[in-house]
Amino acid sequence: MEVPRDFRPLSEAIEAENILRDHWVPQVEPFDGTQDPSQHLTNFRAQMLICGGSMEVRCKLFMGTLKKATLDWFSGLPNRSITDFDDFSRLFMAQFAANKRKPPITSDLFDLKQQREEPLKDFLQRFNEVALRVASLDERMAVIAFQKGLRSGGFDMALERANCRTMTKVRAFALSHIKTEEGQISKRAAEN
Template sequence: MDWFISLPNGHVTSFPQLTKLFRAQYIANRAPPSVSHDLFDVRQYQGESLKEFLHRFGAQVVRWNLKDERMMVHAFRKGIVSGPFSESLIRNQPKTFAEIRRRAVAHIAAEE
């Protein structure tokens, strides 16, 4: 609002011009678009359950519309906290994220 009020009277003569000025003023506040390698920044929090992490990681895969299965598998394995499930992923390496999801659901069910 302060920015809008600070514009000189008569400076804006059309809505398209106002739109252009507004975008120029606030473009820096826009979050940069996500790229596929950002998936490697998704890490399991200390105390976060496998179920919660799987859901959060999967939501990012859907949000970014990722298709590279090898990258998703690798990013998931890098992001998960060390434990029985992560060790099972090392022993028997999954080929797809769907396989990780299936194995994680079975692991979660066994724990519960």
Template sequence: MGATPSYHSILEVRLSKYFDKPTDMRYDGTQDPQEHLMAFESRMNLEGVVDEVRCRAFPVTLAEPGIRWFNALPQGSVRTFADITRGFLVQFTTCIKKAKHRINLLGVTQRNGEPTIKYLDRFNDECLEIDGLTDSMASLCLTNGLLNEDFRKYLTTKTSVDNAGNPKCGERIHQRRRGQSSGGGQQAAARLSSYSSDRKRGKA
């Protein structure tokens, strides 16, 4: 057997014939390594495999330049999956997505000629990239970016107050987060539809 980064105890473990190798997962050095690791760990947890199997299975998910990095590791240096995780994150640290700050939302404004519903959807998508975003901050940034002056006034007058006394702009337009679906865009569209209806009835 040729030189390999994996310790002999990893090479000696036998894979079950029922083990589903993660050949459909491919890391090519352009994605976020953290996301790849989380997806791999979820897959392995579903399979219910031990640490040694994770070590043997992980290289299967690597394309260039990932597999080149793994094969260049010192012989016998991989004893646990934690060894792989640490080295993998260090090697591809520049690909880790940087979380956006709440201040970035102030730059998301409605473009000239852009339909309000398109702006609401685009704003909601930006909210998905920001951790720790509060209702009041999202509402402030949303109304700040609106060119539709009438709709801005409508949102302001329709602002409700929660039990803690904090203002929130109707439904939580930024509710969605990565890996979740809350219909935030649909909620924003519903408020625009409500605004349009009120205008027709002369209430807005």
């Protein structure tokens, strides 16, 4: 397939590289400019570790993950300005850096609250998703934040009595409580 003359941001060497018909295409959500560019690039690189390919193939396949405004940005790059994947990555990150998400810090965990009808299992999962992204998580503060975020009730009081000092112990205690709760729900359903 001939590339239109007005659309040549890739170097001649990259354009000349053929992608084999049976080459595995990375399964990456297309990037439209509204997501975190760093996360998109990380996802793409992880997929490329699986499927392999030369630097030229990486450039071509990465181009295929762009859509909407990002594809417009790409098509507006100067002719032959992308000579390798590192160049492409730097240009991409520089252009979409404003969308990069700020990683959460421990104090952000205090903003998480269990909703009125939210099951403990869902709150624990939501809390863990944020906690995993916190660099240098302060375990004791995470435990306090989790406790403060809980709805008041039976589990809240039981957790306080258990005096868990690490999130590992909190998770184990919560999972035990969740398993018991789910068992009771199944038992009631079977009785009806």
